[in-house]
Amino acid sequence: MKWPFLILVAVLLITACGSEANYAPKPRSFYRVNFPERAYQQYVSGNPFAFNYPKYAVMERDTLSRTAGKLINMKTLLNMQFPQFNATLHLSYETIPNKKIFDKLVEDAHIFAFKHTVKATGIDEAIIRYPDRKVYGIYYTIDGNAASSVQFYLTDSVKNYLRGALYFNSEPRLDSIQPVLNFVKQDVDVMIKSFRWK
Numbered sequence: 001m002k003w004p005f006l007i008l009v010a011v012l013l014i015t016a017c018g019s020e021a022n023y024a025p026k027p028r029s030f031y032r033v034n035f036p037e038r039a040y041q042q043y044v045s046g047n048p049f050a051f052n053y054p055k056y057a058v059m060e061r062d063t064l065s066r067t068a069g070k071l072i073n074m075k076t077l078l079n080m081q082f083p084q085f086n087a088t089l090h091l092s093y094e095t096i097p098n099k100k101i102f103d104k105l106v107e108d109a110h111i112f113a114f115k116h117t118v119k120a121t122g123i124d125e126a127i128i129r130y131p132d133r134k135v136y137g138i139y140y141t142i143d144g145n146a147a148s149s150v151q152f153y154l155t156d157s158v159k160n161y162l163r164g165a166l167y168f169n170s171e172p173r174l175d176s177i178q179p180v181l182n183f184v185k186q187d188v189d190v191m192i193k194s195f196r197w198k
Contacts, residue, residue: 035183036084040190047076047093048160052194054187057082057089080191085180086169089150089188093162096155105161109138109153112165116146128154133196145173149181150188156197164188 040052043059053059058081080089096102113123121144128137137154150166166188168177 033180048198049093049162050196050198051191053080053191056084057187082184085184087166087184088169089164089166091162091164096159096161102161106153109151109163113140113142113151116142116148120144120146128152128192135195135197150185152192154192154195160197
């Protein structure tokens with residue numbers, strides 16, 4: 001009874017040791033992304049602003065802001081959905097009743113952007129300035145595995161304020177979303193460059 005078992009073990013050891021094949025794990029791969037052809041349309045609504053956005057994006061409107069089921073204030077909330085990229089550009093518009101509120105909105109935009117410093121490897125600020133259209137603001141580029149890679153606000157510094165934040169609906173992993181992020185950032189740039197107050 002021992003001999004057949006020992007012979008089997010010996011055969012297995014000989015064949016296992018004689019193998020020259022080297023095992024190497026396969027590197028992690030990502031899905032190939034087919035980017036659509038760029039084409040834009042104008043977003044015009046009852047809001048006091050207009051801009052160009054991509055035809056492959058979907059605009060959704062929500063007029064109520066809720067926190068834990070409680071109505072906190074009335075403002076215009078828009079989502080620019082990029083369904084094929086699983087991404088959303090969240091936009092919120094508010095009127096500016098006075099300078100104190102304006103200063104708070106600007107400070108909040110700064111705080112929201114810098115909340116990502118835990119995961120970010122760097123945050124750059126760029127000034128947005130189109131005086132002919134009275135469009136001013138700051139564009140935050142957030143590098144690294146942060147939840148949001150792009151945030152910005154636009155204002156006329158008098159009565160209108162719009163804030164935007166780009167989020168991907170997946171775990172933030174820059175190496176996998178970088179090509180898509182670069183593509184969507186160009187759409188955000190087109191939106192900002194075409195933005196105007198009515």
